[in-house]
Amino acid sequence: MKISTSVFALLAFASFAQADVLKINGSTTVNLPAAEGAEILRAEKKMDITVDTQGGSSGGISALGDGQVQIGMSSKPVSDDDRAKYPKVKFNPIHIGEDAVAMIVSKDVWDGGLQALTKQQTQDLYEGKVKNWKEVGGPDERVVFFNKEPGRGTWEVFAHWAYGDPKKAPQVSLPEVGGNEETRNKVGSTRGAISQLSSSWADGKKVFALGVKTESGEVLQPTPDNIATHKYPMSRPLFLITNGEPQGEAKTFLDFMLSPQGQELVKKHGYLALDQLKTGSP
Amino acid sequence: MRRVSNFLFPALCGLCTLLACAVFLGLVFVIAQRGLPAMSWTFITEQIRQVGAEGGIFYNLVGTLILITAALLVSAPIAVGLALTHAVYLRNAAAKSRLGLFLYTLNGIPSIVFGIFGFIVFVNYFGWGKSWLTGGILLAIMILPTVTVALIERIKALPAKYVEAATGLGLRRSQIICSVILPQSWGGLITGSLLGLARAAGETAPIMFTATIFAGATLPHGVRESPVLSLPYHIFILAQDSFDPAVGAKLWGSALVLLALVFALSVVALPFRLRMHVEAHG
Amino acid sequence: MISARSSLPLALRARAPSLTKSASFVFSGLAAFALAALTLIFLVQSLPVWGQEGLGYITGTKWFYRANLFGALPMIYGTVVVALIALLLAAPIGIGAAVFTSEFLPQRMRLAVKITIELLAGVPSVVYGLLGILFLRNWIYDLFARFEPLSGDTLLTAGVLLGVMILPTVMTLADDALRGVPADQRRAARSLGLNATETVLGISLPQAKRGLIAALLLGLGRALGETIAVYLVVGRQDNNLPQNIFSVRAWLEAGQTLSTKLGGSETNIAYGGSLHWAAMVGLALILMAMVLAVTIAGAWQRRTHDAASL
Numbered sequence: 001m002k003i004s005t006s007v008f009a010l011l012a013f014a015s016f017a018q019a020d021v022l023k024i025n026g027s028t029t030v031n032l033p034a035a036e037g038a039e040i041l042r043a044e045k046k047m048d049i050t051v052d053t054q055g056g057s058s059g060g061i062s063a064l065g066d067g068q069v070q071i072g073m074s075s076k077p078v079s080d081d082d083r084a085k086y087p088k089v090k091f092n093p094i095h096i097g098e099d100a101v102a103m104i105v106s107k108d109v110w111d112g113g114l115q116a117l118t119k120q121q122t123q124d125l126y127e128g129k130v131k132n133w134k135e136v137g138g139p140d141e142r143v144v145f146f147n148k149e150p151g152r153g154t155w156e157v158f159a160h161w162a163y164g165d166p167k168k169a170p171q172v173s174l175p176e177v178g179g180n181e182e183t184r185n186k187v188g189s190t191r192g193a194i195s196q197l198s199s200s201w202a203d204g205k206k207v208f209a210l211g212v213k214t215e216s217g218e219v220l221q222p223t224p225d226n227i228a229t230h231k232y233p234m235s236r237p238l239f240l241i242t243n244g245e246p247q248g249e250a251k252t253f254l255d256f257m258l259s260p261q262g263q264e265l266v267k268k269h270g271y272l273a274l275d276q277l278k279t280g281s282p
Numbered sequence: 283m284r285r286v287s288n289f290l291f292p293a294l295c296g297l298c299t300l301l302a303c304a305v306f307l308g309l310v311f312v313i314a315q316r317g318l319p320a321m322s323w324t325f326i327t328e329q330i331r332q333v334g335a336e337g338g339i340f341y342n343l344v345g346t347l348i349l350i351t352a353a354l355l356v357s358a359p360i361a362v363g364l365a366l367t368h369a370v371y372l373r374n375a376a377a378k379s380r381l382g383l384f385l386y387t388l389n390g391i392p393s394i395v396f397g398i399f400g401f402i403v404f405v406n407y408f409g410w411g412k413s414w415l416t417g418g419i420l421l422a423i424m425i426l427p428t429v430t431v432a433l434i435e436r437i438k439a440l441p442a443k444y445v446e447a448a449t450g451l452g453l454r455r456s457q458i459i460c461s462v463i464l465p466q467s468w469g470g471l472i473t474g475s476l477l478g479l480a481r482a483a484g485e486t487a488p489i490m491f492t493a494t495i496f497a498g499a500t501l502p503h504g505v506r507e508s509p510v511l512s513l514p515y516h517i518f519i520l521a522q523d524s525f526d527p528a529v530g531a532k533l534w535g536s537a538l539v540l541l542a543l544v545f546a547l548s549v550v551a552l553p554f555r556l557r558m559h560v561e562a563h564g
Numbered sequence: 565m566i567s568a569r570s571s572l573p574l575a576l577r578a579r580a581p582s583l584t585k586s587a588s589f590v591f592s593g594l595a596a597f598a599l600a601a602l603t604l605i606f607l608v609q610s611l612p613v614w615g616q617e618g619l620g621y622i623t624g625t626k627w628f629y630r631a632n633l634f635g636a637l638p639m640i641y642g643t644v645v646v647a648l649i650a651l652l653l654a655a656p657i658g659i660g661a662a663v664f665t666s667e668f669l670p671q672r673m674r675l676a677v678k679i680t681i682e683l684l685a686g687v688p689s690v691v692y693g694l695l696g697i698l699f700l701r702n703w704i705y706d707l708f709a710r711f712e713p714l715s716g717d718t719l720l721t722a723g724v725l726l727g728v729m730i731l732p733t734v735m736t737l738a739d740d741a742l743r744g745v746p747a748d749q750r751r752a753a754r755s756l757g758l759n760a761t762e763t764v765l766g767i768s769l770p771q772a773k774r775g776l777i778a779a780l781l782l783g784l785g786r787a788l789g790e791t792i793a794v795y796l797v798v799g800r801q802d803n804n805l806p807q808n809i810f811s812v813r814a815w816l817e818a819g820q821t822l823s824t825k826l827g828g829s830e831t832n833i834a835y836g837g838s839l840h841w842a843a844m845v846g847l848a849l850i851l852m853a854m855v856l857a858v859t860i861a862g863a864w865q866r867r868t869h870d871a872a873s874l
Contacts, residue, residue: 021507028523035497042498050498050509052412053523054491055832062832068411141668144714149800150629150830171628173803175717175818178829179523182796186379189702190715284759291761292668298660299669299677302735306684306729306753309695365592371585383594383863388599389857390782391852392789395825398848399602402609406835454583484688487791487827514690518792521694537691541769548686 018273022049025155026060026073028179029099029198030238033265034073037257042131047249057153064241065089070250072241075099075153076160090247093239095268096257097273101157101234102199102209102224104183109208112139116211116219122162125194127170133192138234141192147174147197157236158196199227200270228277238271289549313538320535341500345414345510346543348502349493352418357426358475364426364458365470370522389427393487396420400492405408412509414502415480417493424488425478432477437463476525476551480544513540606849609826612842616819627802629739629830634843636850638805641856646794647787649723650730654783657727658734666742667764672854685732693796696725701797704816713816716810717799720770720815730783731837737782741775742768775866781862788855791823800824822851 024034030041038049056064057074064072065086078091103117114137117125124130125143133141148155159166177183180201187193187204202209211219212233226232237249240253246254263273328338368381399418404416444466448458494512496519502508515534520533613621613634624635665677701716704724724769745768753763798816802825806814826847835839 021503023507028577038498049726050495052495052498052509053519055829056497059829059832062835142712142714146715151833167630171631173801175715175799175801177800181520182522185697186715186717189707193715275364284762288759288761291599292664294850295660295664295668299655299658299664302661302684302731303677303680304678305731309684309687309691312574312699313691313693332565359587360591360595363588364595366584366588366637367592371588384599386594386858386863387856388595390785390855391602392791392823392855394789394791394823395602398826398831398845399605400688401831402845403601422566423595426595438815450745454582456584459584475580475796480686484686484690486690487823490827514688514792517690517694518663521697521796537694539689541691544686545683548683552682 003169015039019106021053022047022071022072023069024073024240025050025052025054025063025069026241027057027075027238028053029153029271030059030073030096032269033238033262033271034240034257036265036269037262041253041256045252047252049249049253055223056151061091062181063089064243067090067243068269070242071246071253072239073154073172075236075238076156077239078201078241090244092244093240093241094254094258095237095274096240097238097263097271098198098227099236099271100227100232101154101161101196101236101240102202102222103113103158104187104195104197104202104207104209105191106187106193106207108141109133109138109194112141114138114210114221115208118213118215119122119162121213124197126162126174127172132244135245139192144190144193145174146177146190146195147172148183149176152178153236154196154198157234168269186249198270209239224272224276228272229230238266308517310541313534316531316534317538319534320531321538337375337541339516339532341541342511342513342536343517343539344448344495344501345499345512346413346483346514346540347444348422348510349417349489349512350482352415353421353425353482354479355474355523356419356422357478358471359431359473360422361426361429362464362471364430365437366463368430369434369437370455370459370463376516376538385427385430388423391424392426393485395519396424397488397491404475405492411506411507412493413505414493414508414510415505417489417510417512420492421482421485421486424485425475425482428481429471429479431473432474433467435472436467440466476547479545480551483547484514484540484544486518490515490518495546513543582595602715603852605760606852610842610849612839612845613846616839616842622844622850625803625805627825629840629843630833632839634839634846635803636822636843638803638846639820639822639825639847640850641805641809642798642821643788643823643851645809645815645819646722646798646821647717648725649720650691650726650787651780651784653724653727654731654734655780655852658731658779658783659738661768662735662742663764665741666759666769672682677735681732681735685736687729689729689790689793692725692729693793696721696793696797700725703800708816710813711813714818715799717797717818718816719798719819722794722798722819722821723815723853725797726787729790729793730787733786734779734783737779738772740777741772741779744775778865781801781858781865784856785855785858785862788858789823789851791827795824798824800828804839822847822854826851 001114022033024038035051036102038051041047044051057076060072060074061078063069067120072095078093081279088275100183103122112133114133119128119137121136123223125145128134131143133139133143133234148158156166159169163169177186180198183195184207187195190214197207199209211221213219220226222232226236240254240257242250263275266273303343325338327340328345368378371458372378372381374471396498400416400420404410405412410416440463445461448462453461493509494515495509499511502510505522517533517540592661598849617624617634619632619634622640623637626633627638637775638823665674669677701721704718705713705716749767749771750763753767758766798821800820801818804817804819806817808814824845830845834844
């Protein structure tokens with residue numbers, strides 16, 4: 001009995017003891033440079049930082065709103081709905097880089113001649129109105145659309161481009177993929193497959209990034225130039241979001257990510273750093 | 283005809299056995315073949331760098347060990363209490379079988395259900411956030427039936443003369459328990475615990491919402507907001523979201539280490555388990 | 565001494581319960597409390613969705629959380645199909661292997677096989693999932709190309725993977741059941757001139773029937789609840805109920821099970837006391853109810869079969 005009382009006392013005390021840790025959560029896209037930045041700061045400045053990717057971009061925003069983390073990672077802007085859900089939170093998104101979302105296809109589709117899609121075609125594919133690739137200029141192959149799971153910034157960027165607003169996107173029931181590797185893996189190993197993916201992940205060997213065909217027939221590839229100048233429509237900002245102005249350890253982390261060293265990490269993982277956005281050059 | 287069927291039937295059954303064993307060997311072979319290239323002393327003693335592409339899995343291993351140790355410490359006293367209640371204190375058969383039914387039921391509950399329960403109660407209601415202790419508690423509940431049943435079987439198998447002799451010497455029941463029954467049935471507790479821990483070490487679903495993150499944790503400090511890294515969650519995330527082709531061998535290496543840990547725990551329990559098996563069946 | 569103790573008047577014998585006894589009861593109570601709390605919390609937290617949809621929650625065929633539409637039928641279907649496929653695979657192979665090891669193998673080899681199966685039982689589900697993603701789904705995709713599956717992520721893939729996972733459970737329990745048949749029954753059969761096969765088919769298997777059914781039910785229970793391995797290979801496609809559930813093509817569709825939905829991203833998105841969260845908890849409740857039904861059926865089988873069990 002004595003043992004159990006002291007255990008309970010210890011637990012009660014421990015649950016009040018504050019852990020002084022910098023907690024970061026959110027998008028798996030932003031996670032790449034952020035987690036590596038955390039590793040460097042942990043090694044150099046002995047900072048205590050935990051990075052998690054529960055729930056993707058939406059999870060990051062919710063966690064920040066609920067006060068569970070100090071920094072939320074997101075690859076989509078904070079929406080009005082988010083602000084309405086957490087009226088007391090002053091979402092402060094800090095831009096650290098830029099990325100793009102591309103529609104990726106498997107090798108057989110690419111080799112079969114389909115290398116770009118219009119917005120309308122993309123909508124038809126998403127809604128299942130187009131069931132065979134030959135209807136849009138590709139090979140005679142069934143369309144297999146793997147949809148990014150809800151909550152992913154990648155999906156929201158796609159929906160924003162294709163339908164103007166994620167809320168306007170029609171309800172569909174498609175097979176889902178979660179992380180980047182799963183998407184690349186499944187699209188790469190399935191004939192006639194298409195999905196949404198961060199353009200830096202399209203390696204040109206297993207999966208191929210389609211260009212966007214505009215009304216005028218111009219094909220916009222997700223090149224660094226097109227992304228930086230926002231000519232390519234599905235570019236997305238990479239955000240580290242804090243509640244109000246960043247302070248203390250959060251400020252140290254953010255300063256690091258905005259520094260040349262941190263920006264190098266952004267570039268290293270295939271995204272565009274802030275300076276590239278201003279000049280539009282790689 | 284009889285002779286033919288007398289040959290065919292055992293042959294068919296033998297084929298089934300062969301198939302079962304072949305699956306096991308094939309599984310181990312594939313993981314060993316792909317995981318061995320990643321194995322080195324540094325793999326086990328270093329921590330993750332470059333989000334899984336570099337470094338080792340030290341803190342993942344440590345995290346898993348912390349989780350199963352916590353599970354052991356929480357489940358052992360409860361298992362002993364349940365076993366004693368069943369084998370010693372409960373007199374009528376109906377009550378015993380109700381307790382047995384309770385354990386049987388508990389054993390069947392899916393691990394994801396425990397994960398959701400922990401998410402509701404510990405992460406949110408108690409406000410602990412992700413905590414190693416939550417993982418330990420949930421895992422303890424999960425392995426409780428295994429540990430308890432092993433202990434009960436051991437107690438039941440105790441030669442009656444031990445207890446008779448002790449009673450004859452005038453010992454009270456609690457003294458009999460503490461100086462005769464428990465020391466003699468230690469093996470059952472060990473066996474059950476090892477088997478339970480082997481299962482707990484490999485579980486992902488109960489801990490992924492409640493206790494573990496992908497990167498950034500080392501050793502926990504306190505109870506609140508103290509997640510740990512873990513091997514199964516690491517593998518789960520890498521399988522969907524590996525950030526670099528270089529991760530490939532590391533993924534298999536992690537799987538190999540996890541498999542080795544689980545096998546080691548199972549194998550140590552084997553002699554006890556087989557001995558118990560023999561005693562119970564004669 | 566013993567007779568002196570038992571003839572003591574009741575008043576003298578009755579004293580405050582010992583420390584060990586109270587501790588044991590407290591700890592046992594703790595375990596029971598945890599289970600009760602779990603059930604209660606799930607019931608309470610899922611009430612909104614039952615109020616909103618009523619029975620339509622279970623029979624509804626569409627789940628669109630953004631439109632607040634919550635029908636769980638496709639997921640119940642997915643859970644059942646995947647578990648049944650697993651059982652269809654594990655039952656014959658598991659029982660066949662159990663028959664072989666308990667009736668035909670010599671002692672030494674029996675030990676070797678038992679050890680192999682024990683180890684197989686310990687393989688974590690995430691490892692199975694890994695092998696499923698990298699091998700099984702491609703095999704199924706190629707093997708069944710005739711039936712034109714959309715991809716390698718199908719209910720069949722998940723079912724086959726699960727079948728391998730529950731094989732050790734089925735085999736070990738079937739082996740136990742067969743060993744429980746008394747040896748003299750077999751001796752009697754042999755002395756009457758039956759050969760080994762006839763003995764097994766005519767005596768051992770029928771006598772072990774209850775235990776075998778219990779083994780299958782326990783395996784089924786495990787298969788219903790498995791999350792991680794299924795999550796990686798089932799496709800996670802919602803609302804995909806087939807026209808004809810008895811065709812091969814139906815099995816080659818991608819699907820969603822109760823457990824994969826719970827283990828996915830919606831759990832994090834949904835949390836917060838909304839209808840969506842109630843719907844998610846409701847899924848956990850349905851899953852628990854299904855597994856409970858199967859588990860209790862299995863326990864009932866075992867109890868009436870083996871008087872020496874718990």
